[in-house]
Amino acid sequence: MAERARTATDAEAAPPRRIRRGRGAVTLAEVAAGAGVAPITVSRAINNPASVSDALRSRIEQAVEALGYVPNRMAGALASARTRVIPVIVPSLANVVFVEVIEGIQETLEAEGYQMLLGSTGYDLATEAALATTLLGWAPPGMLVAGLRHDKRTTALLRHAGIPIVEFMETGRAPIDMNVGLSHVRAGAAMAAHLLARGYRRIGFVGLRMHDDYRARQRYDGLRRRLAGQAAITLFDRAGTEGQSGGQSGGQQAGWDALPELLAIAPALDALFFANDEMAVGALLRARRDGIDIPGRIAIAGFNGLPIAALTTPSLTTIVSPRRQIGREAAAMLLARISGREPTTRRLDVGFTLEAGGST
Amino acid sequence: MAERARTATDAEAAPPRRIRRGRGAVTLAEVAAGAGVAPITVSRAINNPASVSDALRSRIEQAVEALGYVPNRMAGALASARTRVIPVIVPSLANVVFVEVIEGIQETLEAEGYQMLLGSTGYDLATEAALATTLLGWAPPGMLVAGLRHDKRTTALLRHAGIPIVEFMETGRAPIDMNVGLSHVRAGAAMAAHLLARGYRRIGFVGLRMHDDYRARQRYDGLRRRLAGQAAITLFDRAGTEGQSGGQSGGQQAGWDALPELLAIAPALDALFFANDEMAVGALLRARRDGIDIPGRIAIAGFNGLPIAALTTPSLTTIVSPRRQIGREAAAMLLARISGREPTTRRLDVGFTLEAGGST
DNA sequence: CCACTGTTTGACAGCGCTACCATCTTGCGC
DNA sequence: GCGCAAGATGGTAGCGCTGTCAAACAGTGG
Numbered sequence: 190m191a192e193r194a195r196t197a198t199d200a201e202a203a204p205p206r207r208i209r210r211g212r213g214a215v216t217l218a219e220v221a222a223g224a225g226v227a228p229i230t231v232s233r234a235i236n237n238p239a240s241v242s243d244a245l246r247s248r249i250e251q252a253v254e255a256l257g258y259v260p261n262r263m264a265g266a267l268a269s270a271r272t273r274v275i276p277v278i279v280p281s282l283a284n285v286v287f288v289e290v291i292e293g294i295q296e297t298l299e300a301e302g303y304q305m306l307l308g309s310t311g312y313d314l315a316t317e318a319a320l321a322t323t324l325l326g327w328a329p330p331g332m333l334v335a336g337l338r339h340d341k342r343t344t345a346l347l348r349h350a351g352i353p354i355v356e357f358m359e360t361g362r363a364p365i366d367m368n369v370g371l372s373h374v375r376a377g378a379a380m381a382a383h384l385l386a387r388g389y390r391r392i393g394f395v396g397l398r399m400h401d402d403y404r405a406r407q408r409y410d411g412l413r414r415r416l417a418g419q420a421a422i423t424l425f426d427r428a429g430t431e432g433q434s435g436g437q438s439g440g441q442q443a444g445w446d447a448l449p450e451l452l453a454i455a456p457a458l459d460a461l462f463f464a465n466d467e468m469a470v471g472a473l474l475r476a477r478r479d480g481i482d483i484p485g486r487i488a489i490a491g492f493n494g495l496p497i498a499a500l501t502t503p504s505l506t507t508i509v510s511p512r513r514q515i516g517r518e519a520a521a522m523l524l525a526r527i528s529g530r531e532p533t534t535r536r537l538d539v540g541f542t543l544e545a546g547g548s549t
Numbered sequence: 550m551a552e553r554a555r556t557a558t559d560a561e562a563a564p565p566r567r568i569r570r571g572r573g574a575v576t577l578a579e580v581a582a583g584a585g586v587a588p589i590t591v592s593r594a595i596n597n598p599a600s601v602s603d604a605l606r607s608r609i610e611q612a613v614e615a616l617g618y619v620p621n622r623m624a625g626a627l628a629s630a631r632t633r634v635i636p637v638i639v640p641s642l643a644n645v646v647f648v649e650v651i652e653g654i655q656e657t658l659e660a661e662g663y664q665m666l667l668g669s670t671g672y673d674l675a676t677e678a679a680l681a682t683t684l685l686g687w688a689p690p691g692m693l694v695a696g697l698r699h700d701k702r703t704t705a706l707l708r709h710a711g712i713p714i715v716e717f718m719e720t721g722r723a724p725i726d727m728n729v730g731l732s733h734v735r736a737g738a739a740m741a742a743h744l745l746a747r748g749y750r751r752i753g754f755v756g757l758r759m760h761d762d763y764r765a766r767q768r769y770d771g772l773r774r775r776l777a778g779q780a781a782i783t784l785f786d787r788a789g790t791e792g793q794s795g796g797q798s799g800g801q802q803a804g805w806d807a808l809p810e811l812l813a814i815a816p817a818l819d820a821l822f823f824a825n826d827e828m829a830v831g832a833l834l835r836a837r838r839d840g841i842d843i844p845g846r847i848a849i850a851g852f853n854g855l856p857i858a859a860l861t862t863p864s865l866t867t868i869v870s871p872r873r874q875i876g877r878e879a880a881a882m883l884l885a886r887i888s889g890r891e892p893t894t895r896r897l898d899v900g901f902t903l904e905a906g907g908s909t
Numbered sequence: 910c911c912a913c914t915g916t917t918t919g920a921c922a923g924c925g926c927t928a929c930c931a932t933c934t935t936g937c938g939c
Numbered sequence: 940g941c942g943c944a945a946g947a948t949g950g951t952a953g954c955g956c957t958g959t960c961a962a963a964c965a966g967t968g969g
Contacts, residue, residue: 216925227949257709262686263627264925267954282648307667326622349617441857471860478862500805500831502838576955587919624955627924
């Protein structure tokens with residue numbers, strides 16, 4: 190303490206123009222001085238306690254405690270050219286689906302002592318590119334990005350970053366590096382098969398701002414191809430109510446609004462496949478209020494397998510995606526590569542399950 | 550290009566033992582060499598383009614482009630003792646409520662060129678302390694933390710960090726620095742007044758793992774105090790189904806399970822105030838399936854004001870919290886202090902609105 | 910044409926930490 | 940008691956960038 194104060198005073202007096210630039214926070218050197226050891230020893234005591242003798246370690250720990258030392262990660266990262274921060278880029282946090290994947294990622298990273306740095310793009314590819322640049326500036330050991338579709342800059346950037354990358358959510362060809370997800374095309378086809386089996390022949394697909402949501406488009410494509418020649422299929426792309434907090438909430442309202450409108454526009458429809466469970470639930474709630482018989486008048490199906498799907502009356506037919514698992518697998522794959530191991534596979538299809546309910 | 554290669558070769562040949570330590574990424578110095586200027590000029594061209602002549606700036610930009618230079622933030626931050634990264638600590642991402650606050654924070658920070666570093670504690674105060682330490686290691690210019698209750702270490706750490714701090718979600722006394730939120734006690738009291746006005750006199754409060762959720766306890770306290778002497782009040786703290794993705798989803802299931810059980814245990818109840826809308830919606834859906842008349846047999850109310858509350862039949866009585874606004878205000882307050890301005894106020898109560906629906 | 914102000918550019922040092930190598934202990938077998 | 944391996948500690952030199960100050964270079968009025 191006294192030591193420090195004196196040093197500061199000397200510095201001010203003797204070399205007349207030396208300015209203190211740092212934040213003024215306690216540094217490792219100060220801890221070292223306090224404990225009467227060399228800075229490097231403090232560094233070791235903190236990062237690899239086993240390599241320091243018990244006596245010194247406890248002296249150092251005491252000094253750390255007394256001075257309230259918080260290591261400056263920036264300096265450490267710069268010196269060692271290593272960080273334990275892994276950026277994760279997702280389109281939105283308003284969507285439960287991404288949040289659950291993130292949770293899976295987080296628990297896996299955390300268990301290995303890594304930290305997650307989250308960025309969201311708002312479904313904008315330019316924002317994604319900017320974000321990727323910024324995040325790469327933190328010299329991360331790897332990176333996780335939602336989706337396989339990016340703009341050219343992002344792809345180039347990530348490809349040349351020289352670090353392992355996992356693209357998660359959907360499967361597809363030509364990932365930048367590694368890929369974990371499920372086939373949304375096949376999921377759409379599975380729903381088509383289900384609806385056909387139950388005898389529906391005039392099917393509508395209801396999406397929300399599908400310009401942004403290409404995974405919904407993939408589900409639609411899968412549906413359409415599988416239905417081709419066997420049933421009529423119509424696409425309804427809803428604008429949704431902006432302003433609202435998007436994702437989930439907007440979805441429910443959109444489904445609520447869509448049901449009566451579509452029945453009026455296209456009364457011959459006998460089934461609706463909504464782009465997600467939120468919309469489907471909104472439609473179910475609307476049917477309940479307006480006394481529309483589901484599935485008698487029209488069948489309703491969703492996608493994602495949110496828990497609420499099982500609680501509605503009738504229960505909602507949906508496709509369950511293993512979101513947490515996607516997150517865990519993606520993180521595990523990345524960590525494997527970071528630590529030099531080769532993961533079991535660089536491409537993982539986690540699959541999906543069709544949960545047939547009373548709504549179809 | 551040739552220049553670089555030659556340099557590398559020389560280094561290998563001449564000083565026999567010099568090792569390259571860095572990540573091997575393109576550095577500012579290389580860009581400077583490429584553009585034929587001093588490193589500091591490149592730094593300026595990037596951080597303050599106006600201070601460099603047009604001719605040099607475009608030469609530098611070209612070099613940046615050609616070499617694919619990505620500035621190393623760590624080095625920059627270390628040298629300037631400034632970052633534009635603001636850590637945000639929340640208990641969980643599984644809860645929509647926090648996510649919406651986060652969105653508000655994010656949009657405000659982003660607009661000012663700051664980046665958000667998100668950490669979640671899983672409602673564990675020890676984890677929170679660890680996280681706070683780690684995050685402070687990034688030498689942030691400020692910090693945002695959910696809630697006013699932390700363990701002693703966290704409080705001490707943040708108080709002595711010497712940076713502005715905003716605690717958001719609930720209002721209360723003695724914040725570490727600044728505070729934005731609403732009074733959960735008053736919200737509980739408001740619901741009590743509403744239920745009394747509608748003639749309910751045997752009221753149950755249904756929480757989920759309330760040991761963790763002290764804000765729910767505050768709502769309960771507000772309810773209890775306001776009802777004291779005028780109505781009977783019972784607390785039901787549900788364990789909920791673990792394993793599930795917690796928050797929202799777990800909540801719906803918990804409400805679904807709770808309704809029939811509570812009616813069996815305490816048949817005299819005439820109203821239930823659920824700790825959140827998810828539980829309340831779960832209960833409404835259960836009532837729908839089991840043919841329980843709401844509010845005839847029993848009234849149901851929730852908290853948060855999620856959009857789905859308006860879509861159920863009957864619509865759900867709930868208290869709307871301005872979550873996005875909390876996020877925006879918290880971030881704005883922090884940014885004001887970071888940039889040396891004094892915010893309009895250091896304590897902000899954003900209030901709430903009781904939305905009376907058909908369920909009470 | 911000169912002193913003088915304002916702008917653009919550069920040299921230098923250092924932010925706080927860790928990699929690398931050197932040095933100093935210690936313990937052990939013979 | 941000596942040589943040697945293994946372990947503990949320290950000295951030195953950066954990591955890649957920016958703050959500070961100084962130098963070089965215009966532009967202006969008399």
